[in-house]
Amino acid sequence: MASALEWKNASAGYGDTIVLENVSLSLTPGESVSIIGRNGVGKTTLLATAMGHTTMRGGEVLLDQQNIATLPPYRRALKGLGFVPQEREIFPSLSVKENLEIAARSGYWNDDRIYALFPRLRERLGNMGNQLSGGEQQMLSIARALMTNPSVLLMDEPTEGLAPVLVETLQDVIGKLRDEGALTIVLVEQNSRVALAFSPRTVVMDKGRIVYDGPSQTLRDDPERLTKLIGVAE
Numbered sequence: 349m350a351s352a353l354e355w356k357n358a359s360a361g362y363g364d365t366i367v368l369e370n371v372s373l374s375l376t377p378g379e380s381v382s383i384i385g386r387n388g389v390g391k392t393t394l395l396a397t398a399m400g401h402t403t404m405r406g407g408e409v410l411l412d413q414q415n416i417a418t419l420p421p422y423r424r425a426l427k428g429l430g431f432v433p434q435e436r437e438i439f440p441s442l443s444v445k446e447n448l449e450i451a452a453r454s455g456y457w458n459d460d461r462i463y464a465l466f467p468r469l470r471e472r473l474g475n476m477g478n479q480l481s482g483g484e485q486q487m488l489s490i491a492r493a494l495m496t497n498p499s500v501l502l503m504d505e506p507t508e509g510l511a512p513v514l515v516e517t518l519q520d521v522i523g524k525l526r527d528e529g530a531l532t533i534v535l536v537e538q539n540s541r542v543a544l545a546f547s548p549r550t551v552v553m554d555k556g557r558i559v560y561d562g563p564s565q566t567l568r569d570d571p572e573r574l575t576k577l578i579g580v581a582e
């Protein structure tokens with residue numbers, strides 16, 4: 349099947365530093381994949397390279413089979429790449445409603461669908477971005493990306509720093525997104541339990557390369573192998 353998003357022999361980094369080395373990864377439309385790996389192996393850089401926030405040294409990034417590697421980030425967003433950054437980056441002096449409105453583009457995701465998915469945000473519509481808990485900020489960051497009606501959603505460690513109960517809420521939300529089936533989703537996740545539960549396919553990165561790309565079940569069934577791959581038992 350044709351790919352929705354593909355990194356093709358992608359090498360990329362920051363200035364003279366190369367972080368990603370010849371990475372190839374392809375997702376079919378509607379597919380979800382989890383990316384795991386220890387700190388600093390290049391998971392964020394993989395997403396940043398799709399978004400155009402790194403210096404590419406070779407290879408291509410294809411969205412709907414079109415090479416987007418030379419486009420600036422905003423053009424990639426307009427073409428259907430949605431991004432939920434690790435830092436959340438919501439606007440602190442805009443209300444929840446304004447944070448959502450500023451991103452809105454017509455399509456499947458509208459106010460009603462967003463509030464059905466995130467009832468909590470409906471209750472906080474008038475709150476400013478800086479008057480939200482960490483969990484609410486994370487929800488707003490995902491909601492804002494959805495309001496752009498992307499075809500591919502890249503999420504960078506959405507559960508980071510959240511209390512266990514909020515991790516569960518968020519897991520429910522991203523599970524619903526996955527089950528709707530229309531979105532292609534790349535989830536970068538430190539929490540390997542969350543990552544392996546989220547998608548049937550998991551990619552493990554190490555030192556800027558892909559060292560495993562296969563069923564999540566295989567890693568769930570073989571904790572020893574998982575530990576070897578990511579160096580942490582969870």
Ligand SMILES: Nc1ncnc2c1ncn2[C@@H]1O[C@H](COP(=O)(O)OP(=O)(O)OP(=O)(O)O)[C@@H](O)[C@H]1O
Nearest residue numbers: 362365367385386387388389390391392393394538
């Ligand atoms: N803006 C930047 N400028 C220079 N080097 C960077 C920059 N961002 C990341 N790096 C370096 O690139 C390498 C990969 O970092 P990256 O953030 O992609 O890893 P990661 O797997 O997402 O880690 P973590 O799980 O800690 O977020 C690291 O060595 C990091 O120091």
